[in-house]
Amino acid sequence: xxxxxxxxAATFADGLAAMRSAVGxxxxxxQPADLNTYRDFYSVLWGEPEEKLASAAVAPASVEEVQAVVxxxxxxxxxxxxxxxxxxxxxxxxxxxxxxSVVVDLKxxxxxxxxxxxxxxxxxxxxxxxFDMYRHLRESGSKLMMSVPDPGWGSLVGNxxxxxxxxxxxxxxxxxxxxxxxxxxxxxxxxLRTGMGALPGSETWQQYRMGLGPCLDGMFRQSTLGxxxxxxxxxxxxxxxxxxxxxxVMRYEDxxxxVxxxxxxxxxxxxxxxxxxxxxxxxxxxxxxxxxxxEPEVMNRxxxxxxVPAWSFSPNFYGPERVIREQWAYVKSRFEHIxxxxxxxxxxxxxxxxxxxxxxxxxxRFGIPSLEIFSVGSRGYGNFNPSDGHIWFSxxxxxxxxxxxxxxxxxxxxxxxxxxxxxxxxxxxxCWTRSFVLFAAVPVYKDGRNEHLRDAVRxxxxxxxxxxxxxxxxxxxxMDDVMEAYSFGDHKLRRVNEQIKDALDPNGIIxxxxxxxxxxxxxxxxxxxxxx
Amino acid sequence: xxxxxxxxxxxxxxxxxxxxxxxTRTGPAAPELEHGKAVYAHWCAPCHANSMGLAGxxxxxxxxxxxxxxxxxEDRTDLTAPVITYFVRNGVAWMPPxxxxxxxxxxxxxxxxxxxxPLEDRGAHTPLLADEMAEMEAAR
Numbered sequence: 001x002x003x004x005x006x007x008x009a010a011t012f013a014d015g016l017a018a019m020r021s022a023v024g025x026x027x028x029x030x031q032p033a034d035l036n037t038y039r040d041f042y043s044v045l046w047g048e049p050e051e052k053l054a055s056a057a058v059a060p061a062s063v064e065e066v067q068a069v070v071x072x073x074x075x076x077x078x079x080x081x082x083x084x085x086x087x088x089x090x091x092x093x094x095x096x097x098x099x100x101s102v103v104v105d106l107k108x109x110x111x112x113x114x115x116x117x118x119x120x121x122x123x124x125x126x127x128x129x130x131f132d133m134y135r136h137l138r139e140s141g142s143k144l145m146m147s148v149p150d151p152g153w154g155s156l157v158g159n160x161x162x163x164x165x166x167x168x169x170x171x172x173x174x175x176x177x178x179x180x181x182x183x184x185x186x187x188x189x190x191x192l193r194t195g196m197g198a199l200p201g202s203e204t205w206q207q208y209r210m211g212l213g214p215c216l217d218g219m220f221r222q223s224t225l226g227x228x229x230x231x232x233x234x235x236x237x238x239x240x241x242x243x244x245x246x247x248x249v250m251r252y253e254d255x256x257x258x259v260x261x262x263x264x265x266x267x268x269x270x271x272x273x274x275x276x277x278x279x280x281x282x283x284x285x286x287x288x289x290x291x292x293x294x295e296p297e298v299m300n301r302x303x304x305x306x307x308v309p310a311w312s313f314s315p316n317f318y319g320p321e322r323v324i325r326e327q328w329a330y331v332k333s334r335f336e337h338i339x340x341x342x343x344x345x346x347x348x349x350x351x352x353x354x355x356x357x358x359x360x361x362x363x364x365r366f367g368i369p370s371l372e373i374f375s376v377g378s379r380g381y382g383n384f385n386p387s388d389g390h391i392w393f394s395x396x397x398x399x400x401x402x403x404x405x406x407x408x409x410x411x412x413x414x415x416x417x418x419x420x421x422x423x424x425x426x427x428x429x430x431c432w433t434r435s436f437v438l439f440a441a442v443p444v445y446k447d448g449r450n451e452h453l454r455d456a457v458r459x460x461x462x463x464x465x466x467x468x469x470x471x472x473x474x475x476x477x478x479m480d481d482v483m484e485a486y487s488f489g490d491h492k493l494r495r496v497n498e499q500i501k502d503a504l505d506p507n508g509i510i511x512x513x514x515x516x517x518x519x520x521x522x523x524x525x526x527x528x529x530x531x532x
Numbered sequence: 533x534x535x536x537x538x539x540x541x542x543x544x545x546x547x548x549x550x551x552x553x554x555x556t557r558t559g560p561a562a563p564e565l566e567h568g569k570a571v572y573a574h575w576c577a578p579c580h581a582n583s584m585g586l587a588g589x590x591x592x593x594x595x596x597x598x599x600x601x602x603x604x605x606e607d608r609t610d611l612t613a614p615v616i617t618y619f620v621r622n623g624v625a626w627m628p629p630x631x632x633x634x635x636x637x638x639x640x641x642x643x644x645x646x647x648x649x650p651l652e653d654r655g656a657h658t659p660l661l662a663d664e665m666a667e668m669e670a671a672r
Binding site for chain 2: 034036037039041042057059085086094105107108131134138139141153352357358368369370371372374386387390
């Protein structure tokens with residue numbers, strides 16, 4: 001039997017026995033066939049000695065069982081790693097960051113505790129998937145709309161905790177931004193409720209996020225500080241209609257103005273849906289992987305010869321038809337000063353959606369979960385198939401035209417220099433409020449190519465950091481590298497995080513190493529040897 | 533126990549499945565297959581439904597091009613419980629394995645019973661959740 005680092009076999013066996021007492025024999029897994037299902041199927045360390053593997057898994061079904069499991073672990077200093085649904089593929093899946101940890105699988109905690117139609121909010125457990133929630137909302141006749149990421153099998157809670165994003169309305173589609181109220185089991189086994197949840201008898205847990213004093217919700221984002229057992233979300237009332245437009249411009253030089261005006265309109269609430277930015281002329285060959293942005297005269301010549309616009313901006317509107325048509329008219333008026341600008345209404349849908357609508361819409365735009373995104377990897381675009389999965393590279397870049405140009409060129413040049421394939425490359429994703437995130441999907445294989453891939457990604461992380469671009473999220477193999485880039489004040493951010501970690505979890509049992517934060521006892525396991 | 537009998541019965545019936553290719557696919561599944569069909573709807577259909585643009589159906593259609601093996605799992609008559617168990621618990625290509633907290637052993641047995649039952653007992657093709665919900669709302 002594999003044991004967690006620093007734990008002897010007798011202590012580990014005693015801990016698993018105590019966990020069995022807490023959750024029932026059938027919900028503690030320590031046999032190879034079961035542990036195989038907890039591997040990160042898209043791991044860049046697959047099959048190598050450094051692959052991050054669980055020593056066991058335990059699946060509590062209630063908050064009380066989670067508390068019992070955490071207490072068992074804390075008393076014996078057994079490292080644990082909570083997962084919600086474990087479907088965070090490309091970012092680690094169901095495997096721990098610290099190899100040998102016991103995965104606490106919360107999938108069985110799958111209750112939708114409350115949907116409050118008047119408050120437009122929900123309170124759910126971590127095992128509730130987007131599919132589960134969608135069925136719950138529709139079958140109950142709810143007027144509320146979810147925001148979902150592309151893969152619908154993930155957890156509302158887990159996806160928000162990892163800062164996932166969807167496609168819907170500002171304030172909702174950055175999923176952690178819609179969180180209002182968290183319940184978490186802390187390392188000592190006690191239960192914490194954030195915000196108004198701390199006030200017994202309050203009816204406002206899903207209304208006022210802050211409560212009193214420091215707002216602690218952020219302590220649980222991408223963190224190592226607790227096992228989240230309930231989470232509240234604000235939800236968007238299903239609008240009457242949706243409209244999508246496009247604003248296309250014909251010169252390389254127009255991008256800065258396109259982004260500047262678009263930003264002002266979004267920040268002024270003139271449109272509420274997720275906007276898109278693209279280059280039609282540079283996505284002619286591959287619509288999901290934008291080519292490198294050439295020099296201005298080259299790009300302008302491409303536009304002149306093809307008639308295909310240089311850049312496009314796509315605002316999306318959710319609301320009553322007469323309101324969003326007026327908004328679209330106003331948005332168009334703000335771009336009319338750009339020579340050669342073209343406008344088009346690219347989509348309009350009355351809600352609720354009909355069965356026929358389902359055939360022509362991008363489902364996540366309407367909060368409808370699916371797994372259709374995975375078709376890009378199974379004989380989709382590009383020449384990478386069949387690959388064995390993918391990872392994401394996703395750096396926060398400046399929200400400006402120049403930000404798009406610089407990031408595109410640096411990323412494309414580095415990938416070419418390092419021989420790194422990309423099968424999706426979107427230079428400016430806008431799920432998260434006021435930000436641009438460069439998104440690049442890299443195929444992974446199980447045939448020995450991963451060492452090169454890891455070296456290349458680490459080099460790109462350093463290159464991006466030298467430009468001031470840091471990833472907002474990453475696979476476990478790169479968490480230390482990415483956190484290393486957030487180095488202001490001699491890594492003060494990491495040092496404070498680790499001071500908090502040591503204070504709240506002195507035995508260092510929860511999610512050691514997640515996003516580069518290591519407890520004192522395991523700090524030597526950081527990729528730099530714990531020097532920082 | 534009831535499930536075990538259902539599996540054994542379904543496996544025995546599946547031996548004649550090759551003759552059922554033209555079976556009409558309408559209506560609900562046979563009552564003893566409802567659990568398995570529900571497992572299929574929740575865990576398999578999002579990638580393997582009888583619909584274009586889905587990863588599983590696309591991949592298998594290409595894999596079996598030029599053969600008489602259909603790309604939609606629900607139309608297969610050559611699957612066996614051990615094969616289904618292997619792929620569910622081990623994954624393949626981009627499809628990860630499924631844990632027992634997701635697809636329990638009982639769910640897996642029911643799924644196997646469904647995917648190895650005579651085609652005429654399986655009822656209509658399983659819809660995607662989005663389509664099922666849209667139809668439900670349209671009927672309100």
